Amino acid sequence: MRRLAREITGLELPAVEKISQAQAEDPFHILIATILSARTQDATTDAASARLFRAARTPRTMARLPVKTIERLIYPVSFYRHKARYVKACCEQLVSRYGGRVPSTLEELVALPGVGRKTATLVLILGFRSLNHICVDTHVHRISNRLGWVATTSPEDTEQALYRATARPWWPYINLYLVTWGQNVCRPVYPRCGDCVLCRDCPRIGV
Numbered sequence: 001m002r003r004l005a006r007e008i009t010g011l012e013l014p015a016v017e018k019i020s021q022a023q024a025e026d027p028f029h030i031l032i033a034t035i036l037s038a039r040t041q042d043a044t045t046d047a048a049s050a051r052l053f054r055a056a057r058t059p060r061t062m063a064r065l066p067v068k069t070i071e072r073l074i075y076p077v078s079f080y081r082h083k084a085r086y087v088k089a090c091c092e093q094l095v096s097r098y099g100g101r102v103p104s105t106l107e108e109l110v111a112l113p114g115v116g117r118k119t120a121t122l123v124l125i126l127g128f129r130s131l132n133h134i135c136v137d138t139h140v141h142r143i144s145n146r147l148g149w150v151a152t153t154s155p156e157d158t159e160q161a162l163y164r165a166t167a168r169p170w171w172p173y174i175n176l177y178l179v180t181w182g183q184n185v186c187r188p189v190y191p192r193c194g195d196c197v198l199c200r201d202c203p204r205i206g207v
């Protein structure tokens with residue numbers, strides 16, 4: 001992790017991290033950007049989030065947007081029709097159940113429309129500075145298994161295994177480091193092992 005911390009300096013950050021920093025770690029912006037980011041290129045997520053937030057900056061104003069308008073604003077993110085419905089329904093619940101604020105517990109977050117464990121843990125880490133969660137997406141799942149930190153078949157199992165396999169102070173950073181590494185070096189196909197600072201210790205399981 002220390003090696004990765006040094007190496008990711010200067011690399012392009014994941015879209016949600018950039019949005020989080022630009023929006024002063026606002027949980028609502030992080031929540032919506034993470035919903036949009038699923039199976040979508042970072043540049044597309046970035047641009048779609050910017051268009052949506054220009055049209056509506058709060059749960060109240062976003063809940064009032066028609067689904068068709070949200071669809072038009074977030075296109076071409078993948079599954080934009082589903083995501084538009086989730087965004088609207090999620091904002092409506094934030095208004096009706098939480099007074100327009102984003103809740104700060106995992107249980108409350110995963111009960112919102114369109115919010116799974118990955119989105120919830122990222123909101124907790126970036127928006128609420130949680131030190132108690134690890135956010136596991138496809139990059140974290142793949143690289144943790146290649147490194148032999150875990151031996152799991154699903155991101156859900158990887159999250160639980162990582163709580164046991166890694167030192168607690170690193171938990172909030174695992175997503176940032178491994179997603180950045182996964183987008184730049186330990187890519188899904190043809191990982192750049194020859195350029196990887198972890199190469200001498202990595203068993204390259206499954207590569």
Ligand code: SF4
Pocket residue numbers: 143146147185186187191192193194196197198199200202203204205207
């Ligand atoms: S050595 Fe290869 S498989 Fe291991 S972390 Fe680096 S890029 Fe990924």
